Amino acid sequence: EAQVTQNPRYLITVTGKKLTVTCSQNMNHEYMSWYRQDPGLGLRQIYYSMNVEVTDKGDVPEGYKVSRKEKRNFPLILESPSPNQTSLYFCASSSPLESGGYTFGSGTRLTVV
Amino acid sequence: SQQGEEDPQALSIQEGENATMNCSYKTSINNLQWYRQNSGRGLVHLILIRSNEREKHSGRLRVTLDTSKKSSSLLITASRAADTASYFCATDQSYKLSFGAGTTVTVRA
Numbered sequence: 001e002a003q004v005t006q007n008p009r010y011l012i013t014v015t016g017k018k019l020t021v022t023c024s025q026n027m028n029h030e031y032m033s034w035y036r037q038d039p040g041l042g043l044r045q046i047y048y049s050m051n052v053e054v055t056d057k058g059d060v061p062e063g064y065k066v067s068r069k070e071k072r073n074f075p076l077i078l079e080s081p082s083p084n085q086t087s088l089y090f091c092a093s094s095s096p097l098e099s100g101g102y103t104f105g106s107g108t109r110l111t112v113v
Numbered sequence: 114s115q116q117g118e119e120d121p122q123a124l125s126i127q128e129g130e131n132a133t134m135n136c137s138y139k140t141s142i143n144n145l146q147w148y149r150q151n152s153g154r155g156l157v158h159l160i161l162i163r164s165n166e167r168e169k170h171s172g173r174l175r176v177t178l179d180t181s182k183k184s185s186s187l188l189i190t191a192s193r194a195a196d197t198a199s200y201f202c203a204t205d206q207s208y209k210l211s212f213g214a215g216t217t218v219t220v221r222a
Contacts, residue, residue, distance in 0.1 A: 048209070109153075
């Protein structure tokens with residue numbers, strides 16, 4: 001089944017403790033991106049990647065890092081999480097060769113205390 | 114930045130009725146997409162309309178796009194309880210997907 005897999009689904013952590021949220025897609029998509037969703041603000045793009053080793057900032061990149069060493073994986077790294085990064089995070093992928101939209105993962109609900 | 118803005122913010126309709134929601138955006142786009150989200154779960158792609166298209170259908174969904182007014186509408190016909198969800202428009206500017214805050218649709222049985 002074509003899908004984007006995020007892990008973990010839920011995570012509670014403490015301020016300052018580094019964490020990584022993984023994202024993997026099995027559709028050979030070139031493009032991957034991360035979003036955070038907060039009430040009343042919709043989804044905001046954090047980082048995106050056009051292909052392997054190519055990443056760029058979205059609208060809210062502060063406090064986040066990403067890497068794209070392999071085409072299928074696009075992990076989101078929070079080096080020193082803070083409470084304002086408590087949010088619902090989504091990974092998405094797509095391909096310019098396909099006419100459809102983006103495929104989203106099921107989300108990671110992160111709480112930083 | 115929030116490119117798309119949906120209207121209304123919330124909509125409550127009876128099963129069988131049609132639901133219409135609108136989206137306005139600010140800058141030029143490659144395409145506009147509509148997504149559905151069920152209560153905190155992942156977004157599901159519904160339909161994509163390119164900037165050179167004016168109308169598109171998919172099952173019970175009808176999407177229009179007016180690039181001169183920078184607006185789009187999503188019509189769901191003959192709504193069902195399963196259509197209860199939040200609906201988002203997203204504008205695609207060379208792979209920068211910008212979402213609005215969404216319209217929450219409740220379909221009453």
